[in-house]
Amino acid sequence: MAGTTHNVTMIAGDGVGQEVADATKAILKAAGARIDWEDAVAGKKAFDAGIASGVPNDTIESLQRTRVALKGPLETPVGHGGKSANVTLRKLFEMYGNIRPCRELPNVQGPFAGRGIDLIIVRENVEDLYAGIEHMQSPGVAQALKLISRKGCEKIIRLAFELATSLGRKKVSCSTKANIMKLTEGMLKRTFEDVTKEYPGFETDHVIVDNLCHQMVIRPEIYDVVVLTNMNGDIVSDLTSGLVGGLGIAPSMNLGDEAVMFEAVHGSAPDIAGQDKVNPTALLLSSVMMLRHLGEFETADKVEHALYCTYEDGKALTGDIARGRPSVGTKKFTETVIANLGRNCSKLENRAFKPIKMPKVDSRLDFVQAKSRRDVGVDIFIESALMPEPMGKALDAIVEGTPWQLKMISNRGSQVYPVKAAAFDGIDHHRCRFYKRDGSGVSESEILDLLTRVGAKHRWIHLERLAQYDGVDAFSKAQGEN
Secondary structure, eight states: OOOOOOOEEEEEEEEHHHHHHHHHHHHHHTTTOOOOEEEEOSSSHHTTTTTTTSSOOHHHHHHHOOOOOEEEOOOOOOSSSSHHHHHHHHHHOOOOOEEEEEEOTOOOTTTTTSOOOEEEEEEESSSSSGGGOOOEEEEEHHHHHEEEEEHHHHHHHHHHHHHHHHHOOEEEEEEEEETTOOHHHHHHHHHHHHHHOOTTTTEEEEEEEHHHHHHTTOOOOGGEEEOOHHHHHHHHHHHHHTTTTGGGOOOEEEEOOOOOEEEEOSSSOHHHHHHHHOHHHHHHHHHHHHHHHHOOHHHHHHHHHHHHHHHHHHHBBBBHHHTTTTTBBHHHHHHHHHTTTTTOOOTTTTOOOOOOOOOOOOOOOSSSOOOEEEEEEEEEEEEEOOOOOHHHHHHHHTTTTEEEEEEEEEETTTEEEEEEOOOOOSSSSSEEEEEETTTOOOHHHHHHHHHHHHHHTTTEEEEEEEOOOOOOOOOOOOBTOO
């Protein structure tokens, strides 16, 4: 609300984080933003202090109080070490919607300059492979669980439509890999088709994500608001940032019902930290989004126009944008933006911003309830160095004389027993599919008996029920399986 002093948690972050945070604070103060900052820590400093999550309790408590955070870049261990503190913060506060605007700035050189790119990526933020549930299945085989829920899909799709409504946009696209992952990625597509009926005023379409990337570098102007699953949204939003100049000018916000976090999406850039070289535009534009969230629309417009005027003048560009032209450091750039406060930039279209109406979705854990369910078989995953033929015959022998029969074995998703693949160079991770011989349903005791028999001869890794919900198979077939 305008005229109110707002409490905001500031997580400056790692590397160049303190420099962009200081620059943003200075500009907002000069613009008259009424903010009381609570400085907090996350990322490298927390990891170095022995906090495995990368997020200290003090930071969590601060965000619980303020419910609004502005965050710089955090260093994330790659391929080893603790989990991403960025992801942890989003998950702890159920910030399920990641909003990444992609809008052209004046005087930024590149192959897409002058095309008028102005789109928004809406990324589901807490599910998918980013659930981070991984296991080594054998010494040489890793698995990650891709979790997509109907509830999560409804929340992010409804948020995309509500965001479009608040900004006066007219088109919402859904992008998935549903042609391959029909249950998980297909969940987003099917939910989009259902929810779209409740928003009749919009142009809508669906595009396969690889084609979306293809189209983005041919005619990005055709897109307005695009909603995706977590990993696809992460990748595509970085692509769109590249269309308009790079991550150094890319803002974002993470929305949830309990808290919201605005953040620069670029890295911590430790190689230039403390050298007065970093571009603070990404965090500054994130703070503009924050001001609008807080209802400070006039101050947000004031800061945004000052920033655009700085770019339009082209006399105080940081090195990442200047690219061979005369450049300035972080402090000079900040001073120039402050000097431009009160100016209006001719290249910045004035728009009517309205608060986003957060979607209300049923909070039940069993968001989708089946009228009927029936287990028709099991997949037992086995670690074994046996080739498919001897593996299959060994399992056939194990279930001989029992109610069970082995239907097939797949390796990395392709049926290998009975032999279907023309060529095989597999791994020691077999999915072994069992059905009842008489086609009847499966009981708990029958599953345990089968698992005991198989486990006496082979190392089983895990088991998946083959269920039918409302008479429809709730599992995928292997490549080549009939």
